[in-house]
Amino acid sequence: MGDGTDSSEVFKALAESTRRVILDELAERDGQTLFELCGRLTMRHGMSSSRQAISQHLEVLAAAGLVHTRRDGRYKFHYLNREPLRKLTDRWLKE
DSSP: OOSSOOHHHHHHHHTSHHHHHHHHHHHHSOSBOHHHHHHHHHHHHOOOOOHHHHHHHHHHHHHTTSEEEEEETTEEEEEEOOHHHHHHHHHHHOO
16 A cells, blocks of 8 residues: 555455444544553443453554554554555545
């Protein structure tokens, strides 16, 4: 896709419903820690995945370029990167 991110990785990341919910949560409130994301997934969506499982989902999203992180001390904040999605949709929505 030009930035080193393969579109198949984006589709693979989006194929799993838990990862789509994680992206929804980051779209609503960007810059969350793993602890915050796990809490929101449990409270808002009734998902009881372990922190390890959510961490693995975040790794897949990061590999696809959909999530990037920033460390601040001992905290790691997760941010949504919409650019890979724009590149995919631009392919089909160009006039």
